[in-house]
Amino acid sequence: MSTMEKELIKTIADISGFMPGSAFSLRRNGEGVERHSTQNIKIVAKSDKPGIDIHVAPHTIGEEVHIPVILTDSGIHDLVYNDFYIGEGAxxxxxxxxxxxxxxxxxxxxxxxxxxxxGKNAKIRYVEKHYGEGNGSGERILNPKTIIHMEEGSFAQMDMSQIKGVDSTKRDTLANVGANAKLVINEKLMTHGKQEAYSDVKVNLNGEDSVVQIVSRSVGKDTSIQVFHPIAVGNTRSRAHIQCDSILMDQAKISSIPEIAANHVDAQIVHEAAIGKINSDQLMKLQTFGLDVEEAEKVIVEGFLK
Amino acid sequence: MSTMEKELIKTIADISGFMPGSAFSLRRNGEGVERHSTQNIKIVAKSDKPGIDIHVAPHTIGEEVHIPVILTDSGIHDLVYNDFYIGEGAxxxxxxxxxxxxxxxxxxxxxxxxxxxxGKNAKIRYVEKHYGEGNGSGERILNPKTIIHMEEGSFAQMDMSQIKGVDSTKRDTLANVGANAKLVINEKLMTHGKQEAYSDVKVNLNGEDSVVQIVSRSVGKDTSIQVFHPIAVGNTRSRAHIQCDSILMDQAKISSIPEIAANHVDAQIVHEAAIGKINSDQLMKLQTFGLDVEEAEKVIVEGFLK
Structure with missing residues (x-):
């Protein structure tokens, strides 16, 4: 791999190589480059379409799976299907x-x-970072579609962030949450330049005592546009909390349209959203420590998205 | 007027007669029945379509206008256009x-x-109550459309409530708020039986330092359905606060879809919404005072919608 490719992988997946001995799949410019399975985690290429199946054996505890994707050639349109089968109690x-x-x-x-x-009583933490760079005029587009089926007693934390450099994104997330299962979605998004970001999230609380918590934090700079549309539907005794906070800068535009629907008397659903510019008290305080306006804004934005 | 008609007017307009000497218009079963103007407030029937024009002279202070509408015949479909011209400083x-x-x-x-x-620097408080009754199987439908143009420095408080007995309602409210103007919308809604209520509110904050505050409280009983869709758009330096709280009872379904859009860096927009059943601590406390469950629920619902 070139130094540029290594740097790219480090930025999105916090690793610096192929991770021999661990469950790993690297996809580059639309093709699988390297793939390892472990005893408990099998990664298998799909035969009918591009992508992989990841099988985590029941009761697999503490293992990590790395599946970074990089695009370094201009003009690539990569479409990939990845399926994750997480065994009971993993x-x-x-x-x-x-x-x-x-x-x-x-x-x-x-x-x-x-x-x-x-699977039943299984737990996952899923970390997804999206990042774009390069000096060409060609656009960098990422459209992730995520579907989550959660069985009884399972837990999933989805940490999804778009750090920088993605010109256009349409994020589409759908979850069906079973009894006693809990889904946590942490979304972080920063747009700059003329970038556009749309994020639709729909969570169906289908099982008794299912819970969802969505926390979305975003910063819009320059003339970028962001639209958030999270939906929580309580179909039984269940709880949902949606929180969307956005910092608006320059000539950016941000819309937030959280939708909550209670179809059952024991569904308890709350949402909160706020859009506004950087707190001027915080800005002033940082300036009294000797930072100029730009440095102070940078500190606040980084703290907000941390 | 019959006793039934008088009672109906009392329920919706808190008056018991024709209010001679004050600005007044009563519409019954699709026809204007009685109309008075005062020196400062002229009520004129429209010549091109059903409805009235209400002209409030500039700097008219402290006067009231009553414009109740009643439908007492079954099978009436009444469509009416009322225009309010509020003079500067009134x-x-x-x-x-x-x-x-x-x-x-x-x-x-x-x-x-x-x-x-x-008009400029004018103030109004607008009170609108909707109510249905009667033992027939015929539906009672109310679809109010409200458009509000607010000039510089003006203030409007819109207290809109649907108390009881309305089988279907589609409420549609649109406001354009000018510089230094403030709009307050207080919406109260109770549905029961198989009733359906839809409320769309769109507020455009077009003038510098314009403000909107929307507080919506609702109770859904039996198998009724409610859908709220308030939208606040900040097009300049402006503030918006939207709050929707709903109590869910029985098999009712409630959705809340507040939409906030900041198109300007100095737009500050916040919304909060919560849907849930009656607080069980409150219920228990009232029961220790000797109330049965139904009585306790009634006290809580009435307090919530007060």
Missing amino acids: DVVIIAGCGIHNDGCDTSQHDGVHVFHI | DVVIIAGCGIHNDGCDTSQHDGVHVFHI
Whole structure:
């Protein structure tokens, strides 16, 4: 791998190589490059379409799966289907992420369709970082589609962030939460330049005592546009909490349209959202410590998205 | 007027007669019945379509306008256009309201289109109560459309409530708020039986330092359905606060879809919404005072909608 590719993988997946001995799959420019399974976690290439199946054996505890994707050629349109089968009682961390380096003038696009089947009492933490870079005029587009089926007593924490450099994204997330299962979605998003970001999340609370918590934090800079549309539907005794906070800068535009629907008397659903510019008291305080306005804004934005 | 009609007017407009000497218009079963103007407030029947124009002279202070509507015949479909011209610096109270008594088997429907032109520095409080009763199988339908244009420095408080007995309502409210103007919308809604209520509110904050505050409280009983969709759009330096709270009872279903859009860096927009059943601590406390469950629920619901 080139230094640029290594750096890209480090940014999105916090690893610096192929991770021999661990469950690992690297996809580059639309092709699988390297793939390892372990005794408990099998990664198998799909035969009917691009993508992989990840099988985590029941009661696998403490293992990690890394599945980074990088696009370094200009003009690639990559569409991939990944299915995750998490066995009963397993407890694993899945680190995905997609980095695009586009130095050319053609659009580079990665659309990932991820389907999670989370077994009874299984736990996952899923970390997905999206990042774009490069000096070309070609656009960097990422459209992730995530579908989550959660069985009884399972837990999933989805940490999804778009750090920088993605020109356009349409994020589409759908979850069906079973009895006593809990889903936590932490979404972090920063847009700059003329970027556009749309995020639709729909969570169906179908099982008794199912819970969802969505925390979305975003910063819009320059003339970028963001639209959030999280939906929580309580179909039985269940709880939902949605919170969307956004910092608006420059000429950016942000809309937030959380939708809550209670179809059962024991559904308890709350949402809160706030859009506003950087707190001027915080800005002033940091300036009294000797920071200029730009440095102070940077500290606040980084703290907000941390 | 019959006793039933008098009672209906009392329920929706808190008055017991024709109010001679004050600005007054009573509409019954699709026809204007009685109309008075005062020196400062002229009520004029429209010549091109059903409805009235209400002209409030500039700097009219402390006067009230009553414009109740009642439907007592079954099978009436009344469509009325009322325009309010509030002169600069005026400060008045407008008491509208529609009551339907339907003992028949045909649908009784009143659709009111109200357009408010609120002059510079003028203030209004607008009170609108909707109520249905009667033993017939005919539906009672109320579809109010309200359009509010607010000039610089004006203030409007819209207290809109649907107390009881309205089988179906589609409420549609649109406001354009000018510089230094403030709009307050207080919406109260109770549905029962198989009733359906939809409320769309869109507020455009177009003037510098314009403000909107929307507080919506609702109770859904039996198998009724409620859908709220308030939208606040900050197009300049402006503030918006939207709050929707709902109590869910029985097999009712409630959705809340507040939409906030900040198109300007100095737009500050916040919304909060919560849907849940009656607080069980409150219920228990009232029961220790000797109330049975039903009585305790009634006290809590009435307090919530007060």
